[in-house]
Amino acid sequence: MNMQGPEVEGKDFFTKQTYIEAISEAHEVSPEEEISLMREALEEKGTLLSLSKEIVKIRAKKDLNKLIKETFSKLFYFYHCTIAIVNEDKKTFRAFLLDPDSRIKIHEKYQHLITQPIVLHNGFDDRVLNSDVPLIIDFDALGETDKIPWHVRIMRESGIMEVVGAALSMDQERFASIWFYSDRKNNFTQRDLWLIAGIATLISPAIANIIAGEQVEKKIREADALLFISDAIASVNNRNDLLDVFNKSLKKLFYFTHSMILTLSEDGQQLSPLILDPDSISRHDPDYQHIASGWLAVNDEFLDRILSSKDPFIFDVLAEAGKEGSPDCLQLNLRTGVKQIMCVTLRRSDQQPLGILALYNDTINGFSENYRALIKGISYHLSTAISKILYLEDISRRDEENRILLEISNELVAVKEKNDILKIISVSLKKYFNYTDSHIVIYNTSARTYKTYIFHARDQVLESQEFQAMIRTEIPENEEIIDYSHQPIIVNVDDLVDSEFQWGQQIHQMGISEYIRVKLTDGDQIIGLFMLLSEQKNAFAQSKSLLQKISFQFSKAIANLIANEKIASQLEQINRYKQQLEEEKLYLQQEVSAGLTYDDIVGFGTEMQKVFGLLSQVSFANSTVLILGETGTGKELVARALHNSSSRKNKLMVKVNCAALPANLIESELFGHEKGSFTGATERRIGKFELANHGTLFLDEIGEMPLDLQVKLLRAIQEKEIERVGGTAVIKTDVRIIAATNRNLQQEVEAGWFRRDLYYRINVFPITLPPLRDRKDDIPALAAHFIKKYARNTGKKITSISAGAMQQLMAYNWPGNVRELEHLIERSVLMNSNGILRQMHLPDIASQQKDYSASLHIKTYQENERDYIIDILNRCDGRIYGRGGAAELLDLNISTLNSKIKKLGIRKGKTRYKK
Numbered sequence: 001m002n003m004q005g006p007e008v009e010g011k012d013f014f015t016k017q018t019y020i021e022a023i024s025e026a027h028e029v030s031p032e033e034e035i036s037l038m039r040e041a042l043e044e045k046g047t048l049l050s051l052s053k054e055i056v057k058i059r060a061k062k063d064l065n066k067l068i069k070e071t072f073s074k075l076f077y078f079y080h081c082t083i084a085i086v087n088e089d090k091k092t093f094r095a096f097l098l099d100p101d102s103r104i105k106i107h108e109k110y111q112h113l114i115t116q117p118i119v120l121h122n123g124f125d126d127r128v129l130n131s132d133v134p135l136i137i138d139f140d141a142l143g144e145t146d147k148i149p150w151h152v153r154i155m156r157e158s159g160i161m162e163v164v165g166a167a168l169s170m171d172q173e174r175f176a177s178i179w180f181y182s183d184r185k186n187n188f189t190q191r192d193l194w195l196i197a198g199i200a201t202l203i204s205p206a207i208a209n210i211i212a213g214e215q216v217e218k219k220i221r222e223a224d225a226l227l228f229i230s231d232a233i234a235s236v237n238n239r240n241d242l243l244d245v246f247n248k249s250l251k252k253l254f255y256f257t258h259s260m261i262l263t264l265s266e267d268g269q270q271l272s273p274l275i276l277d278p279d280s281i282s283r284h285d286p287d288y289q290h291i292a293s294g295w296l297a298v299n300d301e302f303l304d305r306i307l308s309s310k311d312p313f314i315f316d317v318l319a320e321a322g323k324e325g326s327p328d329c330l331q332l333n334l335r336t337g338v339k340q341i342m343c344v345t346l347r348r349s350d351q352q353p354l355g356i357l358a359l360y361n362d363t364i365n366g367f368s369e370n371y372r373a374l375i376k377g378i379s380y381h382l383s384t385a386i387s388k389i390l391y392l393e394d395i396s397r398r399d400e401e402n403r404i405l406l407e408i409s410n411e412l413v414a415v416k417e418k419n420d421i422l423k424i425i426s427v428s429l430k431k432y433f434n435y436t437d438s439h440i441v442i443y444n445t446s447a448r449t450y451k452t453y454i455f456h457a458r459d460q461v462l463e464s465q466e467f468q469a470m471i472r473t474e475i476p477e478n479e480e481i482i483d484y485s486h487q488p489i490i491v492n493v494d495d496l497v498d499s500e501f502q503w504g505q506q507i508h509q510m511g512i513s514e515y516i517r518v519k520l521t522d523g524d525q526i527i528g529l530f531m532l533l534s535e536q537k538n539a540f541a542q543s544k545s546l547l548q549k550i551s552f553q554f555s556k557a558i559a560n561l562i563a564n565e566k567i568a569s570q571l572e573q574i575n576r577y578k579q580q581l582e583e584e585k586l587y588l589q590q591e592v593s594a595g596l597t598y599d600d601i602v603g604f605g606t607e608m609q610k611v612f613g614l615l616s617q618v619s620f621a622n623s624t625v626l627i628l629g630e631t632g633t634g635k636e637l638v639a640r641a642l643h644n645s646s647s648r649k650n651k652l653m654v655k656v657n658c659a660a661l662p663a664n665l666i667e668s669e670l671f672g673h674e675k676g677s678f679t680g681a682t683e684r685r686i687g688k689f690e691l692a693n694h695g696t697l698f699l700d701e702i703g704e705m706p707l708d709l710q711v712k713l714l715r716a717i718q719e720k721e722i723e724r725v726g727g728t729a730v731i732k733t734d735v736r737i738i739a740a741t742n743r744n745l746q747q748e749v750e751a752g753w754f755r756r757d758l759y760y761r762i763n764v765f766p767i768t769l770p771p772l773r774d775r776k777d778d779i780p781a782l783a784a785h786f787i788k789k790y791a792r793n794t795g796k797k798i799t800s801i802s803a804g805a806m807q808q809l810m811a812y813n814w815p816g817n818v819r820e821l822e823h824l825i826e827r828s829v830l831m832n833s834n835g836i837l838r839q840m841h842l843p844d845i846a847s848q849q850k851d852y853s854a855s856l857h858i859k860t861y862q863e864n865e866r867d868y869i870i871d872i873l874n875r876c877d878g879r880i881y882g883r884g885g886a887a888e889l890l891d892l893n894i895s896t897l898n899s900k901i902k903k904l905g906i907r908k909g910k911t912r913y914k915k
């Protein structure tokens with residue numbers, strides 16, 4: 001850097017010392033030199049004398065410009081000339097006089113240069129100001145150093161090679177500087193410097209006068225502007241108008257990049273933006289939206305300082321942002337080039353803080369001290385305007401809330417089922433709240449948990465594991481979510497991540513950042529929680545009051561829904577009982593012999609006594625009993641007596657004849673069916689299992705049960721629960737099983753026609769009833785028993801049986817067992833006219849013989865094969881193909897079986913194949 005002044009630096013050579021004296025003091029001069037210098041000096045002195053006459057005429061800046069253009073430029077070469085004045089703060093200076101022909105005008109930062117205060121102590125301007133003589137700055141010699149101030153850099157970039165600066169002073173105070181710029185190197189001579197020093201001295205009083213005049217004008221202008229702004233502020237009714245006043249009027253008064261007004265929450269804990277300037281220089285930062293739409297917690301020393309300050313507060317962003325714990329917004333400002341911020345606290349009439357007005361600047365020392373008073377003046381009017389805006393907004397918000405409330409209430413009143421609520425939360429509420437998902441949980445008094453009742457979620461999360469887990473999660477009553485406040489509460493989900501709160505973690509995994517919840521109540525009772533969830537932070541700051549109001553309507557609708565559901569489920573239960581009672585009634589009407597006991601079983605012989613012994617052991621147990629025996633031996637009679645002697649005697653014994661029903665109906669008969677579950681299922685019907693609940697289910701002819709149904713039966717017996725055909729609900733049953741068959745189940749198992757596992761499950765307590773031919777000693781008692789029964793039924797007076805007839809009975813083989821004997825006695829009583837049965841209408845020996853010989857007919861191999869295939873087909877309910885079909889059981893391939901059916905002339909009757 002090369003800065004030079006006359007070699008007589010430090011002396012006021014214009015007033016006290018001539019140029020010649022100064023030069024001669026500095027070095028020896030020859031007499032010729034001295035004569036020439038004296039001539040020059042006399043010439044310039046004359047020049048300055050005539051100059052001073054011009055200068056006294058100067059009144060305004062335009063006169064100055066004219067002087068520079070027309071007079072100064074004739075004295076020496078310079079490109080343009082400017083004057084800078086020191087600001088009131090004494091730390092900065094600003095452009096005062098600008099040369100309209102300045103070549104710097106083309107520089108992109110020219111506007112910045114001429115409008116911004118520039119730091120004075122930068123090593124250039126302060127030196128010139130402190131120097132008694134003009135100084136030259138040789139730009140070329142500056143080199144590339146960081147220390148070059150930005151405004152000097154701009155000049156150099158605009159082609160300036162050299163500049164001379166001289167201080168202007170008045171009453172000992174150096175208040176400004178005059179600058180002559182040149183685009184030529186080594187342009188300024190010693191003589192030029194001497195002239196510039198003279199010009200500086202002469203021009204100082206004129207400049208001081210103009211400044212004083214301008215300051216007066218400025219004050220008047222500021223007062224006018226303040227008046228105008230105050231008036232404008234006083235008449236605004238909304239945020240946009242207020243922003244307009246700032247941008248159009250205040251920006252005319254002084255430079256700032258943008259503004260922001262923040263208001264304080266009622267509890268004084270948070271500051272949130274009321275008005276954001278769309279011209280903010282920070283608006284392109286990715287965090288701007290987030291920070292600008294959020295709120296600032298008033299919990300740091302920085303904000304405390306602003307809020308407690310009575311006067312506008314100016315601070316450097318760099319210095320504040322560097323302090324520990326500085327708010328995020330300061331970092332954002334720093335990043336986006338904000339250098340200085342002026343804040344003033346807006347106060348209510350009671351002096352309590354209402355908010356903050358912040359003005360931003362992109363230069364250090366951008367805010368002059370002068371503006372403090374102006375901004376303070378504006379802040380009073382601004383506070384009133386903001387209070388008014390907030391009041392008006394509050395009124396219109398309440399109106400809007402009431403309108404929304406009415407709209408939502410109308411929808412809620414019409415709620416009949418959950419889907420109606422779902423529609424409201426997935427469509428209607430979306431117009432007023434900013435949420436992505438919603439969740440209503442209902443309090444379960446017995447489990448003391450909150451359980452999902454209704455939810456609405458984004459499509460993309462519906463299938464996710466987190467969401468599925470979330471809706472299954474029951475929130476324990478004592479979780480931190482449940483507090484006693486009835487106000488809506490906003491929860492930051494980040495705070496839940498490290499907690500034990502499972503539901504909180506699940507919604508975090510679903511991408512939820514924040515949720516608001518409100519209690520649903522019915523009188524004093526909490527019935528549930530209503531939660532709106534959002535992926536964004538700060539989504540619900542404005543929603544509290546409306547949600548609070550809506551929650552009452554929601555509570556009512558949900559309480560009604562729950563009550564209706566309860567009534568519906570009770571009605572359904574009543575209907576079920578009613579249906580069951582009707583079934584039971586019908587059943588009891590069919591079952592006339594329901595009251596049979598062991599007394600009705602006739603059997604004095606040893607065989608039957610053994611049976612009675614077994615029965616007495618199992619009567620009171622709940623065990624499954626399997627009654628075996630030929631047809632007519634009394635299996636059903638024994639089953640009924642067993643039931644009537646058990647602890648279940650006051651409930652039904654329900655009989656299912658497994659052989660009598662087509663295979664496809666047995667399942668519905670046993671387990672019931674839902675309406676529409678198959679063609680013909682026009683009504684819901686409960687099955688025999690449900691009908692026999694707490695009683696006994698008698699499965700007669702269990703050996704005839706189709707194989708596929710055997711599996712379901714086994715499950716029902718083992719699990720003690722059933723599902724209706726076409727239904728999904730699992731129904732618990734408490735049923736005792738008594739099964740009977742005249743088949744040899746063991747053999748059936750071996751042949752693969754009866755499931756082994758089911759056989760073991762029902763063969764817990766087998767009782768075999770002996771055929772009548774093996775207990776003929778019971779025949780007299782049985783005969784007497786039936787004579788008495790049928791004589792009473794027919795009204796005949798028959799009391800005994802002749803010895804001959806008895807002999808006939810004792811001689812007979814009784815293939816139909818007790819049933820055959822009973823029928824024979826019945827027929828004989830009907831046909832008899834006197835008091836003693838003498839004639840038994842037994843099949844005669846011959847026919848017996850005939851029958852016998854007929855039964856001795858030896859079947860051909862083909863006949864046997866035909867009968868066998870028919871048996872299997874009937875067992876499979878005519879099904880040939882697939883698992884458990886006839887082809888599989890016969891271990892034949894399908895085409896072979898079909899050709900055999902054709903060849904053996906096997907045909908199907910109405911329901912079964914006939915032999």
Ligand SMILES: Nc1ncnc2c1ncn2[C@@H]1O[C@H](COP(=O)(O)OP(=O)(O)OP(=O)(O)O)[C@@H](O)[C@H]1O
Pocket residue numbers: 600601602603629630631632633634635636637638741742782785818819822
């Ligand atoms: N020991 C008995 N005392 C009195 N009556 C009996 C006796 N055994 C059977 N009976 C009567 O015989 C008839 C047939 O009995 P039951 O229906 O119980 O036989 P079952 O073994 O179940 O026959 P099926 O195997 O053909 O169903 C019934 O009227 C029953 O009352």
